[in-house]
Amino acid sequence: MKTYFKLAWRNLWRNKRRSLITIASIFFGVFFAIFLSSIQKGSFENILENMVKFYSGYIQIQGEKYKDNKSLNQSFEDNDLLRGKVASETNVTHFASRIESFALSAFKDQTYAAVVLGIEPAQENQISEISKWISQGTYFTKSNEVNGVLIGSQLAENLGIGVNDTLVLIGQGYHGQTAAGKFPVLGLLKFPLPDLNKQMIYMSLESARNFYSMPDRSTSMVLMVDNVDKIDKTIDHLEQAIDKNLKVYSWKEIQPELENFIQGKLAGGKIMKGILFMVIGFGIWGTIIMLMAERKRELGIIIALGVRKIRVMRIIVLESFLIGFIGVVIGSITSLPLVSYLYLHPVHVSGSIKETYESMGFEPVLKFSIHPDNFISPAITVFILFTAITLYAVWYIARLKTASALRA
Amino acid sequence: MKVIEIKDLVKIYNSSEVQVKAVNGINLDFEEGEFAAVVGPSGSGKTTFLNMVGGLDRPTSGEVIVGGTNIWELKSRKLIDFRLRNIGFVFQAYNLIPVLTARENVEFIMHLQGRDKHERNQRVNELLTAVGLGERMESRPSKLSGGQQQRVAVARALASKPKFILADEPTANLDSKSTENLLDMMEKLNKEENITFIFSTHDARVVKKARRVITLDDGKVTSDEKK
Ligand SMILES: Nc1ncnc2c1ncn2[C@@H]1O[C@H](COP(=O)(O)OP(=O)(O)OP(=O)(O)O)[C@@H](O)[C@H]1O
Ligand SMILES: [Mg+2]
Numbered sequence: 073m074k075t076y077f078k079l080a081w082r083n084l085w086r087n088k089r090r091s092l093i094t095i096a097s098i099f100f101g102v103f104f105a106i107f108l109s110s111i112q113k114g115s116f117e118n119i120l121e122n123m124v125k126f127y128s129g130y131i132q133i134q135g136e137k138y139k140d141n142k143s144l145n146q147s148f149e150d151n152d153l154l155r156g157k158v159a160s161e162t163n164v165t166h167f168a169s170r171i172e173s174f175a176l177s178a179f180k181d182q183t184y185a186a187v188v189l190g191i192e193p194a195q196e197n198q199i200s201e202i203s204k205w206i207s208q209g210t211y212f213t214k215s216n217e218v219n220g221v222l223i224g225s226q227l228a229e230n231l232g233i234g235v236n237d238t239l240v241l242i243g244q245g246y247h248g249q250t251a252a253g254k255f256p257v258l259g260l261l262k263f264p265l266p267d268l269n270k271q272m273i274y275m276s277l278e279s280a281r282n283f284y285s286m287p288d289r290s291t292s293m294v295l296m297v298d299n300v301d302k303i304d305k306t307i308d309h310l311e312q313a314i315d316k317n318l319k320v321y322s323w324k325e326i327q328p329e330l331e332n333f334i335q336g337k338l339a340g341g342k343i344m345k346g347i348l349f350m351v352i353g354f355g356i357w358g359t360i361i362m363l364m365a366e367r368k369r370e371l372g373i374i375i376a377l378g379v380r381k382i383r384v385m386r387i388i389v390l391e392s393f394l395i396g397f398i399g400v401v402i403g404s405i406t407s408l409p410l411v412s413y414l415y416l417h418p419v420h421v422s423g424s425i426k427e428t429y430e431s432m433g434f435e436p437v438l439k440f441s442i443h444p445d446n447f448i449s450p451a452i453t454v455f456i457l458f459t460a461i462t463l464y465a466v467w468y469i470a471r472l473k474t475a476s477a478l479r480a
Numbered sequence: 481m482k483v484i485e486i487k488d489l490v491k492i493y494n495s496s497e498v499q500v501k502a503v504n505g506i507n508l509d510f511e512e513g514e515f516a517a518v519v520g521p522s523g524s525g526k527t528t529f530l531n532m533v534g535g536l537d538r539p540t541s542g543e544v545i546v547g548g549t550n551i552w553e554l555k556s557r558k559l560i561d562f563r564l565r566n567i568g569f570v571f572q573a574y575n576l577i578p579v580l581t582a583r584e585n586v587e588f589i590m591h592l593q594g595r596d597k598h599e600r601n602q603r604v605n606e607l608l609t610a611v612g613l614g615e616r617m618e619s620r621p622s623k624l625s626g627g628q629q630q631r632v633a634v635a636r637a638l639a640s641k642p643k644f645i646l647a648d649e650p651t652a653n654l655d656s657k658s659t660e661n662l663l664d665m666m667e668k669l670n671k672e673e674n675i676t677f678i679f680s681t682h683d684a685r686v687v688k689k690a691r692r693v694i695t696l697d698d699g700k701v702t703s704d705e706k707k
Contacts, residue, residue: 082579378564466612
């Protein structure tokens with residue numbers, strides 16, 4: 073074995089420039105693939121986390137028909153039995169109920185349509201961290217949550233309303249009852265997403281239930297989980313445990329466009345990496361073809377001397393795997409510190425990317441993932457590539473005729 | 481004692497339309513300790529003949545019997561092992577593994593045979609000294625002259641203690657001085673160690689040294705003279 077390794081190793085350096093170019097091409101491929109996976113996974117995790125936290129939760133419980141008909145009439149009875157079942161589900165870390173509806177908001181002579189969200193202030197803040205967007209005033213506290221509202225900054229500006237002013241809301245409650253009320257403004261919210269600033273009004277779940285005349289009812293319950301990979305299992309459990317008239321959805325069902333977006337981008341990345349490795353693969357294949365042709369006579373001689381073909385194959389396979397291995401190792405090792413650095417220090421973007429991010433309501437930063445998959449999958453790809461390429465070499469040696477190789 | 485018996489050896493190449501009878505019915509015996517030259521014009525079948533005797537090129541028909549074994553009845557893996565243990569080869573040029581030093585090239589064969597390190601070292605020293613390269617053992621082939629490379633090749637061929645050595649135009653790429661050196665060395669090994677050499681050549685000076693001259697023409701033996 074030592075002899076074969078020695079042979080393979082020295083052959084590797086026989087044509088230094090060629091070996092280095094081959095190694096460099098693998099290195100760049102691996103490096104680029106790791107970088108791409110890292111930035112893709114990083115941004116998708118970021119997007120997913122943001123969207124899930126802010127909108128859907130990982131799991132949502134709703135009334136049977138609410139998904140297709142978002143009316144208060146499709147709300148459900150949010151009782152202790154249900155909350156107990158949800159709380160006892162081990163994968164569930166946080167949960168909070170919401171009432172989502174509409175109302176006309178008015179202050180002095182201004183009137184604007186608004187989305188009213190009734191939330192459980194403490195629980196909701198653990199999930200969607202609304203309080204971090206407070207630009208003026210304060211978030212709900214136990215003493216003020218009974219009757220106050222938080223209002224989007226743009227809506228406040230449009231209405232000409234400020235903190236401590238009293239907002240008037242008029243809407244339609246549960247089963248057509250009139251909803252009307254006065255609410256002191258506790259604080260203004262400045263979200264990165266302009267649409268939200270223009271239309272959001274938050275109040276406590278209790279206030280919303282009073283306002284819409286729907287005691288003990290909610291339109292949705294949002295659940296956060298510990299292990300994202302076990303969402304389907306958790307949903308199964310919940311479906312078994314709770315009232316059959318309730319529906320349990322995953323974030324993918326609530327936000328199918330998000331799932332499609334992520335899958336689409338991931339597929340795009342895979343195609344890009346696929347093409348990249350294909351180009352590299354053909355390059356290496358070309359090198360191996362050249363290498364075998366150049367060495368035909370030499371191979372003939374060592375077979376003539378009495379080296380079994382299987383051993384000759386081993387030398388060649390070892391040699392080409394050494395090239396691949398060195399490329400992968402250098403590529404992984406050099407990308408590791410870079411990706412780790414970027415993971416710890418996300419890049420603040422500017423220009424159109426910044427706008428895109430802000431329009432989706434995210435911080436305009438590029439996040440990177442340091443998931444081991446990012447490193448393992450390029451390595452596996454290169455390994456498969458080299459297996460395919462050395463298969464060629466093995467085939468070449470298998471059909472090599474000693475006598476004609478010697479005449480080469 | 482007979483080392484090799486060759487019976488009705490034929491090789492027909494079927495390249496495209498034309499059929500080439502490269503070797504066309506050769507019957508020969510070789511005794512232990514022979515120093516035999518195979519001569520003949522270009523294309524007369526010397527290489528084809530030696531390759532078949534050495535187990536490198538399968539005959540169309542006929543037998544090559546080495547020490548009682550019909551080598552072409554062996555399975556190809558067995559045949560490779562048989563070559564390793566019984567036949568030494570010296571080719572025309574670029575015989576050596578370029579990435580190995582002279583010492584490693586000679587050692588390589590013994591390594592394949594599974595000889596232990598001590599034995600290998602001793603024999604490599606002995607052989608390279610015998611071919612006059614005791615000083616150049618650590619050089620790679622590219623640092624050696626053509627003649628020196630051929631001498632390393634002879635040392636390597638001897639390393640496995642073969643029954644005989646086949647050499648296809650071993651001096652073709654050498655100048656006359658190196659040719660004479662190599663031949664003297666081979667002759668010495670032949671005389672002192674009773675090693676059987678069969679070599680092909682175009683070179684009249686090489687032919688002169690041979691004690692048996694087999695002439696081929698058109699794949700047939702036209703004369704077989706022993707001196
Ligand atoms: N692989 C092959 N396919 C077809 N014909 C071949 C092949 N190898 C050799 N021949 C033919 O067989 C004949 C004998 O060739 P061989 O190489 O044995 O001659 P040689 O005596 O060694 O010639 P030289 O002195 O030039 O080396 C030639 O006519 C050659 O063209
Ligand atoms: Mg020839």
